[in-house]
Amino acid sequence: MLRAENLTKRYRQGSVTVTALEGFSYEFPPGPTAVVGPSGSGKTTLLNLLAGFDLPTEGAVELGGARLDRLGEDERAGVRLEQAGFVFQSWNLLPTLTALENVAFPLLLAGVRPAERRDRALALLDQVGLADRAHHRPNQLSGGEQQRVAIARALALEPAVLFADEPTGNLDSAAGHRVLDLLLEHAVGERRLVLVTHDLEIAARAERVLHLRDGRLVKIEEPAAV
């Protein structure tokens, strides 16, 4: 379950109050949902709030049965670990760890034993076609490969929700399509995928598209209409 109700976020910038998001309410159904909008429309703020990176000024967020807006930082981290996986635009792999260790990292946080961590991480790398790159460091991998490692890491604890923020933004077209295919492939059953993008072509592959403008949800579309 991923639900937002009347989500509002205001920042203070010097003496000015900026409203980054206002009154966003939506219950994300299973499957892929794209969030689109121009720069400054509130996409990143929305994802920050849905993932519990930040707290709303007003409103409520429910992820996996937990009210994130009522939890402290550590509790929200715990909910994220259990319920969510993340794929960022700039991959954000841990640079000192190998691909295998990066994928195993959430398993380490979850207290999975070393042997099992290794087996599960290897299987995940295999799923994203990178078993042969398991012992490479991020700086030895291409952008597309790093993003696939990030997807494997996001899937490590079989999360209920996958958050992807411009996951193809730094990739060439071929690598971007492969990453998108992988994400959509895993957004099946009860799993939700929240795909933040400014690229309408990518958004069109989601089952539904939320349009943000000036911090407000202005339109919800089915892909055929995009």
Next chain:
Amino acid sequence: MVGRNLTARFTRSLFTWLGIAVATASMVLFLSFGEGLRQALVSEMGNFGPQIRVVAEGTDVFSPPQPELPPEMLEQIRAMAPELGIRKIIPSVMLVRGGFDPATSFFFHGLPEGADPRDFYPPAKAAAGRLDPHPDGAVVGAKKAELSKLTLGKPLRLSREVTVPVVGILEPASGLVDSLIFVPLKTLQQVLGTKNYGVFMILLDPDAKVEEVAQKLEAAIPGIDAQSTNEALKFAERSLRIGDLIRFGISLVALVVGGLLVANTVMMSVYERTREFGVMRAIGARRRFIFGLVLSEALFLALAGGLAGVLAGVLGSAAINAYTREAVGLALSAVTPRLALFSMAVALVLGLVAGLLPARGASRIPVTEALGRI
């Protein structure tokens, strides 16, 4: 992960490790003198014949006593001897000639007639010549004879007017006695221009109680310190502790510098890895995980530096001892297990203190800020 993070910034980690190692090694070396002196003192006292040492009030264990005890005082003690169970009284004076370097210093010990080095160091044996310096000779400790190239018959000048020949050389004894020169008491008094004594060494009957005799002597004769071996050790221990504190204070400067190095390294590392910590927090790492990770890095550096420092201290101490054994026949530095453990503990506390602030900072970076998602 700790190892990976440290090796990822290898040069910086290496220099920090070296900094802690040097700081710890300097502390180990400074404090090893106290430990070495303690051990040497216990060993010397164990070999020391007289049970009580009477000196003028205020004389400390480490300085040669000045000739401040008048002959009447000797008579007073002699009069009390049968009652107190005193077997033998050896009045003596001491004279130190020379400079800072023990190899060029001369420690003269005046012996009255009827006494020889065995009264002070029962195992003493003559390697050449005789043990008794009387009537007008000098018996030289093995190390002193070797360093100053003294052989039987060679003249030894005590002052402009007084020169005595070497009449005996002692066997090596691995102690202070190796560096002493025994000469007749009267000769040394003549050199010092006094009829007084610096110290009365007192040997007791087997059934006499040392502390009790010492107390009675002090009560009967004002202006003296009658120090039993135990008391002397206790007094020496007090002095050594003060010395330890001073040395620890000095080495603290190096330690603080070492601590600042760790703090700087860890802080720099935290600053550079802000995004990494953000990613970890985004994935689900709790604050205490980040805190533990950063603190472990500081502790690991401190532990590795501390171990290397103790090892370097042991090597340095061995080098010092090689020199002091050669110079004075004594090992003056010792890295005891308690010193090694203490130094390790100090290094770890250093790492802990230096790592706390960066660790706290790293664990409190907001995810959105760390990921640049504002």
